[in-house]
Amino acid sequence: MQFSSGGYSPMDREYYSEKEEPKLEKPIMAVNELGITVLEKDPATGGNIIQNTEAAIRMGASKVQLVFNVSHQNPIGGRAKAYGAEVRENLRELARANDVKIEGVEMPASSMSNLSGFDPQHFTINEQKRQQDLQEVKDAIKFIADVSGGGGVDVYSQEFYRNIVDAPWNIKGKWAGKFEAYKEEDKFATEYLVDRRTGHVMQEIRHSTEMFEPEFRVADKAYQGIDVDGKPAEIQKGDWIDVDGRWVNPLKKEQLLHRVPEWDNENKKFKVNTLRWDDVVKRTSEFNDRFNAGLDPAEYALQLNLSNKWVQARGSSLFYTNTYTDEMRRLEALKKSLEYYKKVESTIPPEEQWKMMHEDPALHGMFIPPEYKKPTEIIEHNIDQMRHHLKHVHEASSAADAQAEEVIKMMEAAVPLKVYAKEMAVKSYAEAGIVAFDETRQNKRVERPIHVGPEIGWPTGYGGHPEEFIELIKESRKEMVERLHKERGLSKDEATKFAQDHLQGCFDTSHLGMWLQHFKKDSPQESEEQRLVRFKGWYMEMVAKMQKEGVIGSVQAVDSATGAHGHLPAGQGIMPVVEAVDYLKSHGFTGFVVSEGHEEEQFGRGRILLQTWRAFGADISDSYFAAPAGRAKWSDVADSYFGHVNPPPYVVGDYRPTDDWVFWSGVPLE
Numbered sequence: 001m002q003f004s005s006g007g008y009s010p011m012d013r014e015y016y017s018e019k020e021e022p023k024l025e026k027p028i029m030a031v032n033e034l035g036i037t038v039l040e041k042d043p044a045t046g047g048n049i050i051q052n053t054e055a056a057i058r059m060g061a062s063k064v065q066l067v068f069n070v071s072h073q074n075p076i077g078g079r080a081k082a083y084g085a086e087v088r089e090n091l092r093e094l095a096r097a098n099d100v101k102i103e104g105v106e107m108p109a110s111s112m113s114n115l116s117g118f119d120p121q122h123f124t125i126n127e128q129k130r131q132q133d134l135q136e137v138k139d140a141i142k143f144i145a146d147v148s149g150g151g152g153v154d155v156y157s158q159e160f161y162r163n164i165v166d167a168p169w170n171i172k173g174k175w176a177g178k179f180e181a182y183k184e185e186d187k188f189a190t191e192y193l194v195d196r197r198t199g200h201v202m203q204e205i206r207h208s209t210e211m212f213e214p215e216f217r218v219a220d221k222a223y224q225g226i227d228v229d230g231k232p233a234e235i236q237k238g239d240w241i242d243v244d245g246r247w248v249n250p251l252k253k254e255q256l257l258h259r260v261p262e263w264d265n266e267n268k269k270f271k272v273n274t275l276r277w278d279d280v281v282k283r284t285s286e287f288n289d290r291f292n293a294g295l296d297p298a299e300y301a302l303q304l305n306l307s308n309k310w311v312q313a314r315g316s317s318l319f320y321t322n323t324y325t326d327e328m329r330r331l332e333a334l335k336k337s338l339e340y341y342k343k344v345e346s347t348i349p350p351e352e353q354w355k356m357m358h359e360d361p362a363l364h365g366m367f368i369p370p371e372y373k374k375p376t377e378i379i380e381h382n383i384d385q386m387r388h389h390l391k392h393v394h395e396a397s398s399a400a401d402a403q404a405e406e407v408i409k410m411m412e413a414a415v416p417l418k419v420y421a422k423e424m425a426v427k428s429y430a431e432a433g434i435v436a437f438d439e440t441r442q443n444k445r446v447e448r449p450i451h452v453g454p455e456i457g458w459p460t461g462y463g464g465h466p467e468e469f470i471e472l473i474k475e476s477r478k479e480m481v482e483r484l485h486k487e488r489g490l491s492k493d494e495a496t497k498f499a500q501d502h503l504q505g506c507f508d509t510s511h512l513g514m515w516l517q518h519f520k521k522d523s524p525q526e527s528e529e530q531r532l533v534r535f536k537g538w539y540m541e542m543v544a545k546m547q548k549e550g551v552i553g554s555v556q557a558v559d560s561a562t563g564a565h566g567h568l569p570a571g572q573g574i575m576p577v578v579e580a581v582d583y584l585k586s587h588g589f590t591g592f593v594v595s596e597g598h599e600e601e602q603f604g605r606g607r608i609l610l611q612t613w614r615a616f617g618a619d620i621s622d623s624y625f626a627a628p629a630g631r632a633k634w635s636d637v638a639d640s641y642f643g644h645v646n647p648p649p650y651v652v653g654d655y656r657p658t659d660d661w662v663f664w665s666g667v668p669l670e
Contacts, residue, residue, distance in 0.1 A: 035063025104152030115428035125199035150448030154506035157454030157463030160421035191298035429476035504553025516563030569597030571615030
């Protein structure tokens with residue numbers, strides 16, 4: 001990069017360069033490989049997408065990534081649907097005339113933070129929202145195809161809420177236990193279960209909440225026996241058993257009715273166990289090992305809770321129907337007796353019928369005078385009472401059975417939020433990848449592949465950790481491969497190649513740096529400097545892992561002065577942004593890199609690009625020829641061509657010293 005500091009003539013020594021070649025240092029990236037993000041609506045200037053792109057070009061950008069920043073809730077004035085054929089043509093011609101590449105678009109993070117359908121306001125997995133967001137992405141794919149003939153579409157990824165303390169990558173491996181959302185998160189974290197049928201959260205399970213269950217009789221040793229159905233069973237110590245020592249299989253709901261609660265004779269009640277979260281985690285692990293079930297602790301806790309409700313409902317039904325068959329037989333017998341005695345009474349003269357009178361058993365008892373009635377009257381009364389009782393049995397028992405069936409359906413539909421939401425996210429990204437695949441082949445303007453994928457998000461949600469970023473992309477690719485193979489007839493190898501081309505993620509270096517806020521100290525004595533050194537080691541290890549897995553399609557190079565979310569130019573903060581991009585480039589990364597360091601534009605227009613050039617080692621001289629030892633420096637350009645940031649190197653007015661002291665040259669200080 002050259003900036004001219006003045007004119008030259010043939011009499012100037014620097015005019016001729018035949019004897020001496022410029023002394024160049026190889027930068028991490030060439031100037032023309034570094035781009036910047038461009039907002040579709042500039043809140044500071046009010047500029048539109050074309051004006052903002054023109055401003056970026058005048059600044060010297062050779063690559064730009066357009067950022068849709070108008071919310072989905074805004075029906076006019078933003079995103080792909082707001083730009084018709086002529087505007088798209090203008091953008092296309094503007095980029096072509098200035099030899100600039102529009103590398104891609106970022107979807108509006110203010111209103112689209114996932115493709116799982118997760119609605120944080122209503123805390124549901126909303127299929128309508130998922131479809132709407134997916135359609136916006138499809139529109140953006142068409143837009144980037146029309147405007148730049150290819151490129152990327154990235155979605156800020158916060159697919160759903162999840163805890164940090166018990167995330168898989170924080171439980172096992174080199175960095176296990178190094179992160180937490182907040183102090184004592186393990187005590188107050190919350191697990192969410194949703195109803196797969198509706199997407200609504202059906203239960204929250206807090207780690208601090210105690211759960212209760214009856215204490216049932218269990219085997220005190222292992223032995224060979226039978227289950228309650230009479231089938232051979234290997235009974236293990238701690239298994240539920242019935243009154244005869246037969247095994248109660250917890251996988252068969254009807255067998256749960258044979259469990260025997262332990263009686264507390266002293267307090268005259270059945271014993272109850274108290275379970276804390278640690279107990280639930282332990283029980284889940286034991287259950288999974290015993291039955292190869294693969295349950296999440298939250299699922300196990302819900303199954304425990306709902307199983308108790310199911311048993312209660314079925315027990316209630318059994319209570320009411322205990323003598324149901326016998327009562328039905330008695331009712332039929334009473335009906336026959338009624339017919340018989342009606343015939344008998346009809347043959348006896350009225351004056352003789354008193355001989356058939358019997359004492360009414362309903363009024364039989366001490367201190368109650370007897371009442372005599374005809375047999376038919378007594379039988380009819382008994383039939384009425386029995387029918388009334390059976391009606392109660394029918395209603396109460398059938399309602400209890402319906403409730404039990406409803407509990408079964410709830411147990412079948414219940415799934416952890418982190419499982420269901422990830423399924424929906426994978427489904428969406430795979431579908432978006434297929435749309436990018438089709439658009440690349442069908443749009444005549446497309447000259448390079450279109451790719452779509454998540455942008456690594458904040459630590460607060462799934463998609464914000466590199467392990468999740470990798471997992472989401474690789475599982476979406478796998479889903480896309482299956483669909484291309486089954487629906488399009490492509491071979492697995494062909495489909496795999498296309499999935500890799502069209503499903504790629506965006507690595508935001510500042511988002512990864514936000515994990516510093518959650519990086520625990522090794523000890524109370526560890527200094528912040530030491531913690532930062534360790535964190536940078538983790539940071540670079542994650543960069544290496546993402547590159548090795550081949551999931552990064554683009555990079556937003558942005559720095560931060562702390563672990564908070566920031567938008568500083570590279571090199572102006574504490575994160576190893578330069579080292580990360582250097583590693584990626586030296587290990588085969590070929591995607592585009594843009595600066596998102598717009599936060600310092602208030603101190604001088606162009607710092608978003610200039611400071612990025614500077615950080616990545618781009619060469620600068622003050623002419624097209626070799627410069628002497630006193631060649632131009634980046635600070636010379638930064639403090640002049642791009643506007644001053646530092647205070648002026650002179651003083652005036654009352655701050656100026658007296659005339660008693662001057663430079664030896666006699667030049668006034670001011």
